Amino acid sequence: MKIKTAEFIVSNTDYKLCPKETLAEYAFIGRSNVGKSSLINAIANQKELAKTSGKPGKTQLINHFKINNNWFLVDLPGYGYAATSKIKREEFKSMINKYLTNRKNLMCLFVLLDIRHKPQTIDLEFMQKMGKEQIPFVMVFTKTDKLSQTQVWKNLKKYKIEMLKKWEFTPDIFITSSEKKTGIKDILNFIETHNKSFDPTFCQ
Numbered sequence: 260m261k262i263k264t265a266e267f268i269v270s271n272t273d274y275k276l277c278p279k280e281t282l283a284e285y286a287f288i289g290r291s292n293v294g295k296s297s298l299i300n301a302i303a304n305q306k307e308l309a310k311t312s313g314k315p316g317k318t319q320l321i322n323h324f325k326i327n328n329n330w331f332l333v334d335l336p337g338y339g340y341a342a343t344s345k346i347k348r349e350e351f352k353s354m355i356n357k358y359l360t361n362r363k364n365l366m367c368l369f370v371l372l373d374i375r376h377k378p379q380t381i382d383l384e385f386m387q388k389m390g391k392e393q394i395p396f397v398m399v400f401t402k403t404d405k406l407s408q409t410q411v412w413k414n415l416k417k418y419k420i421e422m423l424k425k426w427e428f429t430p431d432i433f434i435t436s437s438e439k440k441t442g443i444k445d446i447l448n449f450i451e452t453h454n455k456s457f458d459p460t461f462c463q
């Protein structure tokens with residue numbers, strides 16, 4: 260799929276104020292600084308559509324971007340951001356949970372994981388929860404340009420082993436680098452396929 264247009268639509272704290280559920284949408288989640296906003300920019304083929312930062316905690320709202328006038332990319336705040344207050348963390352958590360459990364046009368959630376780290380409890384627990392809530396998700400490993408290919412495969416294997424302790428099979432996996440644009444085509448193909456099965460009448 261070619262990206263022809265990518266535009267910012269709206270930022271919200273409340274899922275109820277998000278755009279009408281008439282188009283398929285794909286949201287990006289993961290720990291702060293994992294590379295959600297950067298990956299959205301790489302997919303949309305734009306430098307500054309979503310705001311990125313070297314410091315964690317940059318994205319604090321539910322941000323909708325419309326692609327090709329036909330589907331939405333959604334940038335979410337990171338979870339587990341330690342440098343914010345406990346109250347703020349709970350607010351983010353509740354905002355994200357409500358969005359994830361109520362948004363009927365959410366075709367798939369992309370759960371981002373930094374390939375450099377070994378499996379982290381916070382991410383494993385988050386994916387468990389998505390499984391329980393029956394929210395479809397895939398795993399996206401980010402920042403693969405920062406490791407050698409051998410190390411990427413080693414870390415990936417560790418993750419698969421950890422996932423298979425709780426799951427019968429691992430969800431779909433994407434291996435990406437926003438820096439080098441690795442894995443972007445695969446994600447776009449995945450989205451293109453899912454767009455075809457989107458039925459807006461199901462969301463009414």
Ligand code: GTP
Nearest residue numbers: 291292293294295296297311312316317318337437
């Ligand atoms: P929050 O909005 O704070 O939750 O962070 P985020 O997950 O949106 O991360 P963001 O995209 O802002 O990226 C965080 C930092 O990681 C920035 O300095 C990016 O330049 C860097 N980064 C993101 N993706 C990549 C990548 O694929 N490779 C490299 N080398 N750096 C990356």
Ligand code: MG
Nearest residue numbers: 295296317318
């Ligand atoms: Mg961000």
